[in-house]
Amino acid sequence: MTITVVGSVAFDTVETPSGRRERCLAGAATYFSLAASFFTQVRVIAVVGEDFSPAEEAVFNARGIDIRGIERAAGKTFFWQGSYLENLNEAKTLQTDLNVFAGFEPKVPDAYRDSEFLFLANIDPVLQRRVREATPQAKLVAGDTMNYWIKDHKPALLEVLKGLDILLINDTETRMIAGNNNLVQAARAVMDLGPRMLVVKHGEYGATLFHKALPGAKESRTFKTPAFPLEQVTDPTGAGDSFAGGFFGYLASQPELTPGTFRRAMFYGSVMGSFTVERFGTDRLQALTREEIDHRFNLFRELTHLD
């Protein structure tokens, strides 16, 4: 199955304890699509500016990603600058220039209309909803959001949640949406708003999959995965989006969505997130091979399984 993803393509400047990188190719849709491309065909809907060059296009092309839905607009590409010098687990935003993203009106190309998997990366929920409505053929819809939309755009976000099968967010966002500090209770409250599954990402501590009911399962069950332990975290940017790409990409590649498929998808999500943070920006994803992914998947199984 193919995946259509809508979200940001951006240039990031980041500072981390490992160094500084200027204007590297980034954005949620970029990390997501590169990660998912190891599992299935991915199609991107985004907007970029005149500074988006053939070098950036080549990154997507090298992974066979369909970028016919990346619109070019007059002006500059979305730019973000952040620092992890104080806290490697949470970026301090130093600058955000929406640029061409300010007027983004996502359009779904006709060629994308048969995508059965849809991922709504973290953008304005009004746009997420519009893309959801323009892709009625999508059979499995997942999405992300962030504190800003939860805090100041909750009505629009609640509309998006109604149309989601799977929501992928972090601990804080889960607690914020639910207004409840107990994660298990908060997860149930979030699923009551629409999504039948919730993936809560715990950063360096892994992720938890909550669900109301899985095909084939008699009762609601939970699945937990720790994070792959890394000796060197160079740049945490994009870990969550890469997790989502590995998770959703693996699901889209499978003939059947069984409880076991979702469990393996959680592992592939963790694996893809762990690769991304090893180098700046998308460097590690660009250099990655499927063999390395499967090798780490097996290592990860070893370090989490009893037998």
Add this chain to the structure above:
Amino acid sequence: MTITVVGSVAFDTVETPSGRRERCLAGAATYFSLAASFFTQVRVIAVVGEDFSPAEEAVFNARGIDIRGIERAAGKTFFWQGSYLENLNEAKTLQTDLNVFAGFEPKVPDAYRDSEFLFLANIDPVLQRRVREATPQAKLVAGDTMNYWIKDHKPALLEVLKGLDILLINDTETRMIAGNNNLVQAARAVMDLGPRMLVVKHGEYGATLFHKALPGAKESRTFKTPAFPLEQVTDPTGAGDSFAGGFFGYLASQPELTPGTFRRAMFYGSVMGSFTVERFGTDRLQALTREEIDHRFNLFRELTHLD
């Protein structure tokens, strides 16, 4: 194999979002020994005051715990008061009265001298070292410590680390001892100070076992376990000590210490910690059965294993 544990037996007054409990039986050695008692024979070395009554003795006796090493001194038992109202993950200490603990001089009863497993719970490293030296027969020695000793008593603590096989501490303590924020690097630095294994407890996010080399394993390996997801955390006090009790108690109950034994011990540790926090103080451990433990162990396997 029997375990000897030295540490605090205390009365705690705690406030949590679930309510308030006055002067409940607590202390690291109490939680540890109750948790470990489901797996093996446990012997306690501690000091209590005149307010330690037959009711408290009965809690240990009901679990078959040997308390001949609990000395009675003139005065009051160690008292701690804390609040989790602001943060369920970290207690705010409101009062600490060392009482009889201030003059504690641990003595190892002759009847304990054949214990092959020794656990040095979180107390003054000078006392930990003294007990270690008085138990030369101990074949596997594990211990805990806390930020206070790391910060202000490091030379004494370093002496203790040299004599430990396994150190069990949390993320912050690991980073503090090593002076390194990357947990994998910090873990290696801590093991360079003595212990050949390090269990890092991540609170609500589980725990990681690091080790230099395991009997039967060809290379150093890591094992990660998430925490059991709980809908209701009533009182987090004692979770780490109960983890240690489940972990070390299970190890002591096994005929052989293989890599698989350590992995299962990590699971039993998580399971025991998860029970403890369900009710105030030691209430849940007092009411627990081995059947409940094994049932949760199996549930925990299901929610972390791919197949």
